[in-house]
Every structure is written in structure tokens, then in C-alpha cells.
Amino acid sequence: xxxxxxxIPVYKVEKYLKRCVDSVLSQTFxxxxxxxxxxxxxxxxxxxxxxxxxxxxxxxxxxxxxxxLSNARNTGLAKAKGKYVAFVDSDDWVSTDAYEYxxxxxxxxxxxxxxxxxxxxxxxxxxxxQSKINETVLEGTNAILEFYLAQDKLHRNNDYTVCTKxxxxxxxxxxxxxxxxxxxxxxxxxxxxxxAERYVKSDKIIYAYYQGNVSITRSLLQKKHLDxxxxxxxxxxxxxxxxxxxxxxxxxxxxxxxxxxxxxxIRFGTDMSDEEIKTLVKEYKxxxxxxxxxxxxxxxxxxxxxxxxNIKLCRNLFAFIH
Numbered sequence: 675x676x677x678x679x680x681x682i683p684v685y686k687v688e689k690y691l692k693r694c695v696d697s698v699l700s701q702t703f704x705x706x707x708x709x710x711x712x713x714x715x716x717x718x719x720x721x722x723x724x725x726x727x728x729x730x731x732x733x734x735x736x737x738x739x740x741x742x743l744s745n746a747r748n749t750g751l752a753k754a755k756g757k758y759v760a761f762v763d764s765d766d767w768v769s770t771d772a773y774e775y776x777x778x779x780x781x782x783x784x785x786x787x788x789x790x791x792x793x794x795x796x797x798x799x800x801x802x803x804q805s806k807i808n809e810t811v812l813e814g815t816n817a818i819l820e821f822y823l824a825q826d827k828l829h830r831n832n833d834y835t836v837c838t839k840x841x842x843x844x845x846x847x848x849x850x851x852x853x854x855x856x857x858x859x860x861x862x863x864x865x866x867x868x869x870a871e872r873y874v875k876s877d878k879i880i881y882a883y884y885q886g887n888v889s890i891t892r893s894l895l896q897k898k899h900l901d902x903x904x905x906x907x908x909x910x911x912x913x914x915x916x917x918x919x920x921x922x923x924x925x926x927x928x929x930x931x932x933x934x935x936x937x938x939x940i941r942f943g944t945d946m947s948d949e950e951i952k953t954l955v956k957e958y959k960x961x962x963x964x965x966x967x968x969x970x971x972x973x974x975x976x977x978x979x980x981x982x983x984n985i986k987l988c989r990n991l992f993a994f995i996h
Contacts, residue, residue, distance in 0.1 A: 676732070678706040678773055678840065679756030682764050683746030684723060685713040690765040690884065691722055693798070697767035699730060703774035708733040709750045714740030719764075744851035744858045747836075751846055759843045761836045765884050769802035772880040776840035779874045783811050786870035789839045792881035800882050807878045816917050818873045822863065823909070823923040826930060834860045838881045845869050856901040864909055895944035899935060906931040922964075929965035932958035933974075936981050940989045948986070955985050 680698050684691060698708050710723040712735060723735040738749055747761060758780065762768060772790070779788035793800060812818045825832040836859045845866045851858045867873065910924035936954060944951065959982050966978060980988045 676705055676707040676756045678703065678758045678760060678777065679709060679750075679754035679843070680706055680760045680762060680773070681709045681711065681747055681750030681754060682762045683711045683713055683743055683750070684719050684764045685715045685740070685743075685746070686717055686719065687715075687764040688717045688719050688722065691719055694762060694764045694767050695726055695733075697770070698762060699733070700770050701768075701773050702771050703777055706732065706773060707754075707756060709753055710735040711746040711750045712737045713742070713746040714738060742853060744853045744855070748850045748853075751843075751850070754843060757843060758840050759846065760840050762881075763837055763883075766837065767882050767884070769880045771802075773840065775876075775878060775880060779809070779876060780840055780842075783809075783872060783874045785811070785872040785874040786842050786845060787839055787867065787873050789833055789873070789875045790878045790880040791876070792835065792838050792883045793879050794883045794885055796884075796886040798884075798886070802879055802882075804878055807876060810875045812873045812875070813871065815868060815870070816920065818867050818870055819864070819913055819916070820919055820923060821873070821875070822867055823913075823920065823927060826927075833875065834863060835881075835883075836863060837883075839863075841866060855905075856898055857905045860905050861908060864912060868913070893938070893942040895935065895939045895942060895946065897946060897950075899938065902935060903928070903931045925961070925964040926968065929958070929961045929963075932961070933965060933978065933981070936985060937977065940977075940981070940985065940992050943989065943993070951985065955981060958982070 682694065682698070687694070695708065695710070708726075708730070710726060710733065712720045712723050720737060723737075726733045727735040734753075736749055736753060738746065751759065758777065760773060760776070776788045776790065779785065810821075812821050822833060825834065849862065849865050849869075851862050906924070906928040910928060914921045914924040932954060936958060939951060962978055962982070966975060969975065
């Protein structure tokens, strides 16, 4: 039985799949299985997956009908044989020592989950070498959840993705990724961390998150992106009453979700109606202090003021400048 199962959902990534899978095959940690989940990809990916499975005894492929990222991950989890499980998105890649390092973290600290950092890239290569590495160990559910919810993307400091982590597989008992929902990692991680007794976080960069193929059209604010607000509210329902600090962090996260959605509108525009945007602004105004009272950035305070004053003017000004 393999020690680690690495699950890679595959969909329309024929240009990037080799880079991704080769990075996992090149791991210094050898006791692992690679599960490629072909999510009904319409390009050459199914054939590429079959080729990898034929040529590598630790690599297998599952061909399923297209059901989205969460469904593909859940399918891989059902077949995973490892004591530990990890995830990679098929247009990204990992450092050659990623799973050796994560495995050593888990065993060294007797942790349920080990997490590292990632870098966002638009180029095709990256030097993962790092001179100084810090490791933080958290014990107890509340301490772990407080650390997790204190993260935020506004300051490029977040720990939400599942792709930089190694989990004890038994944590996934009765837990699956939510199907048909954006930001699926945030809730899934929260549920998993509620079951964890010890969590270790390192700032070592092991994962390359590739964004070279992201277009302005794909960045446009759409109704589906409001899942971020719904996710934040669900988090509050799940953990908000566990402690005063967690309640504050949940309220802050909800307000920050509104801020993130509204700044996305300013940057990229939307296919939503003016009335829908006005409603979001109104709802943000009512809770913005839950976020701003702990926010030190003058730029963020200024942008928040502009959003609340005249967001459409703010959008037009940004569009004119760019």
C-alpha cells in the first residue's frame, strides 16, 4: 500500500499536463501513487493520461463524465489507497521535494495536516530554492481554526488551498468537496481542520500556481462569484460560536468577502445589473467596520470609502486609466 496518494483532476489542460505529472513523478519521496482523474476532457488529455498509466506502475487513471473539480477530487479520494492524501491541479506543478518535506513535517510533529506555501506565476518555470524556512505548530481545534481564518488574500497571506497540504486520509471520513460550488477548498479545509488535533504550517514554497492562461473575460465578476460571500457566511454558521475570537474572525471574513467581490467589479466589470451591485454595496456598508477596524492599510480604507461613496464612478475611473 502506498504511503501517499496524489490526486490530479484533469480537464482541458493538454498544454500543461506533462509539466504537472512529471513534477509528481520526479518526487524524492517514492512511496506514492498518482491518481489521474480525467474529468471528461474533450482534448488529448484522456490519451495522455492513459499513456502515463501504461508507462508508470505507480500511476493510474480514472475516466469519468465531466462533473467539475470537486466531483473529480471526490472520485480520486474514493480510489486512494494511501495513508496520506495530497492534491495537485493539472495546470500547476510542485517542487521535487514537496511530498518528502510535507511527510517529514507530519511525522516530525505528529500532525494531522501539514501545509506549505505557494507562488503565483505567469511564466513556465520557477526556482524553488529557499534559504530560510519557518515552521509553526498549532494544537487544539480553536487555535487551528483561528490561525486558518486569520489568513486573507488581500495581503497575499492565505492558507485556503488544499493543493499545498498533506492530510491524513482518515480526516476525509464523511467529508467531501462540495459539488458545483466555487471556493470549494475553503469550506472543505475548515471541516477537515475541525477534525484535526495538530496542524503544522511552513512558509517553504513547494507549489507553483500557474495563472498564465487567465483572461480578462474569465475574471469578469459573475453571480457565481457570490459563492465567496455564501461560503463566508457558512463558515460563520459552522464555527462562529466556538469562541469570541472566532466570532470576530468570521464577521471580518464576511465583510472582506463583500470587499473582494466589489473590488473585482471595479477591476474587471460585471454582467450583473446595476441594482444587484447597489444591493451588494448597501450590504457591505452595514458590516464594513467588522473588517476595517482591524485593517491598517490606508489604500484599502480609501478604496472602501470610494466603494461606499460612488462605486460606479470608481469603476469608470479604473477602466479609463487601464
